[in-house]
Every structure is written in structure tokens, then in C-alpha cells.
Amino acid sequence: MNIGEAAARSGVSAKMVRHYESLGLLPAVARTDAGYRQYGEREVHTLRFIRRARDLGFSMAEIADLLALWQKPDRASGDVKRIAEAHIADLDRRIDEMTAMKRTLAQLANCCHGDGRPDCPILDGLADTAR
Secondary structure, eight states: OOHHHHHHHHTOOHHHHHHHHHHTSSOOOOBOTTOOBOOOHHHHHHHHHHHHHHHTTOOHHHHHHHHHHHTOTTOOHHHHHHHHHHHHHHHHHHHHHHHHHHHHHHHHHHHOOOSSOSOOHHHHHHHHHHO
16 A cells, blocks of 8 residues: 555554654555555554554654564563553653643732733743743
8 A cells, every 4th residue: 555545544644654664663665666655554553553652652762662572572561561651650740740830820820810900920920930
């Protein structure tokens, strides 16, 4: 199948298919005499794997590691679990940071009258932290 069909069947854009190929996440595929890429079910399955991993927020480096383990029949599931648990810890850290950001912004917004007056606690709060 051509890149458009592989993209449609995997839920990944053609641009991202080319990007994943350039990163080495997707092996180079055969080409027609005219130079068009030709994909098979194996590549579509790999693209779906990558898409799902991206949906879960894994980085490209983590996806490369997961792909290597997925394609290795004698892998140790503990290696996969370590990657997942490290990602969970990173997500927890990012959630905590975003929660703190939200709390601060909500406090600033709550202090703002939001009317025609020029004074604005939101801008004052941003200016105070910029010093």
C-alpha cells in the first residue's frame, strides 16, 4: 500500500510516517520504480504501536526502546515495566507542576476584578515573579 493508505489505516499522518521513518522508528520500506514507498501490514502495525505510545505520552526515545523490546521475542517484561514506571513517575511530576500552576493562576484570577479598572493582580503577579 502507498503512504496515504498506510497513514489512513494506522491513524498517523503521512508526514508523521515519513518522520518516524527518518528517526528510525519505522524501518525503511521498499520503493516502487517511481520511488514511491510501499508499506505492508507489518509497517501499519508498527505505526499503530507508535501512535498508541504517543497517545500515552511516551517520548520518541522511550518509543524507540519500547519498539526494540516489542520486536525482541526473548525480552524481559521487567525492562518494559521499568520504562513504563519511569514514564508514570514523569507524568506524576508534570501533573504536580501543572496543578501548582493552575492553583497559582486561579488565585491571581480570583483577585482580579475583571472590570474597566487598569489595576490587574494577574499582571502584578506575573511581574512580581519576573524579577
